[in-house]
Amino acid sequence: MNFTRRDALAIGFGAAATALLPIGAFAEGTDEAIAAFTGGADVAEGGLTLTAPEIAENGNTVPVSVDAPGAASIMLLATGNPTPAVATFNFGPLAGSRSGSTRIRLAKTQDVIAVAKMEDGSFKMAKATVKVTIGGCGG
């Protein structure tokens, strides 16, 4: 599907709430943030699509989108940032599309992680490495 910024702005129809996490909520780190989201349940790799650039054009605003059919909520994390948890998308039962899109600031090269809580209570995860580079020597 083509998921655009305009769709993201309109996502309020499908998503009951797109809650930006309060600063410092998961300051203790990525593992702790995931554990808090999953309650310690097992997380399976795959089953959702995380789209991020391989190399960021601008580390200050990196477009990231995630699509997890059947998800009740999706958490996005930037593992190398001082505060890894970026956002959690919550979807109501009538949501036609279980996907979200945002732009995040990445301090350095790092993995971006999406964890989806499925409607059946299981958890799925996808990971993408985004490189933040000073660049400048392409030929």
Place this chain on the structure above:
Amino acid sequence: MISRRDFLQSSMAVAAIYGGSGFGSWSRAAAQQAMSQDQLLDFDTYGNVSLIHVTDIHGQLKPIYFREPSINIGVGGNKGAVPHVTGADFRKMYGIEDGTASAYALSHNDFSALAQTYGRVGGLDRVSTVINKIRADRPDALLLDGGDTWHGSYTCHHTQGQDMVNVMNALKPDAMTFHWEFTLGSDRVNEIVENLPFAALGQNIFDAEWDEPTDLFPPYKFFESGGVKVAVIGQAFPYMPIANPGWMFPEYSFGIRDERMQEMVDEVRANGAELVVCLSHNGFDVDKQMASRVTGLDVILSGHTHDALPEPYVVGDTLVVASGSNGKFVSRVDLDVQQGRVLGFRHKLIPIFSDVIEPDKEITKLIDEQRAPFMDQLSEVIGKTGDDQTLYRRGNFNGTWDDLICDALISEREADIAMSPGVRWGPSILPGQDITREDLWNVTSMSYGEAYRSEMTGEFIHIILEDVADNLFNPDPYYQQGGDMVRVGGLGYRIDVTKPQGSRITEMTLLKTGEAIDPAKTYQVAGWASVNEGTEGPQIWDVVESHIRKQGTISLDPNTSVKVVGI
């Protein structure tokens, strides 16, 4: 799907151009007499569709010398794989005899001696002759330009790309994709593209603000050729705002976007495409990886990394074709397409030997018209090379052109250390040859050529080298940008290409004192081609011209300051 027999025919096409001559046993006249235009262009027209591929011309309207790299290291899954094979290994791989025209065209050994025998290569008037011959065989052959066309010469710089636009338009391409074109600035690119008489394609050219496709650069175009419905999908250079100054084209975003490439392939197939061609500026390793991830691409015409391969590289059901740079080669690919399937192909990488292929006189006239207003500037001799001195650039680490540029930066800008970008364009100069202003601009011209001078700590210099090395030696091709290593002067180092980012570069040494680089100490660094907005300094071509004039005759010490391990 692709028969082995056709593949063998492809591999022999270039090897058979010119067989069996031992190095040194041919005079130039005899060699050129033996090598005829008919032989070079000989092609048994095959199937129902013909593709003609040119790419990475970099503003070269006239014949030039171009030395292929001696060092091109592959890492990860590409260790020892094409295109990371050079010299004798390359010739052995493709059955090319030493000293032959093919050896001269495709490998670096004995370059200056073979250049005396076989002469200059390229010239868009010769390219036109080749295109005309293919169109005589197959009138609806598709001519596809992989980009890096409107950049790279004195005239291109001073006309903002108009010289190349005028000449390429006369060759009547069917489609094009892009890279350095964007360094003309988005206003100028938009102005040219709005009036372009052929398709400007890029499925990965996006509007930066909304992260959406643009109207100006459609993802693909359909063509009818030989009764076959052909879809050509464009793929621009993915990392333009990183490798080049993004502030010059802030409205645009790129990226590999292979999920969208798959969507486009599926879309054109659903709309009846029987042959799907990707006109790509990804670079060869990225194209190989994309071919393994995206299904349904029949042919990728690969550009950016300037590789010239005498046969297509096959990934699954996809042919990846690499056609060199600087106007040195034209690829012809004939395909037999039946009921939406490629049943076979025939391929030839045609080297443009400028003394053998007759120029198309109309195009010669058009080229000379572009150059006429600038001839005094172009032809001015600013120095010459010594009797043992070849100037070239291509290779993962410093070429001699880069050494000369770094020497100029250190002496003209009074710096400890010089840095020069690892670009892959720029023709070569033979020993004992005059160096004209045109020659110098061929290896330096760009829209952000200011030569900066700034203070950098040893730690920051290390970060730069590590960063650029990862753009070249990251084992995942999708994290590579397709340039070569930043060239350095006044600095020695050791690089282990197998290590991860942060630990590849060790033993950094300041050459003028022999001391180890101190991470905390500050050094004077001169460089050029910064991607940062507001960079100040004289233009690099003025810096280097001043240096060459002081030297008179250029004779460089061999550069042994970079130690490469892990190959």
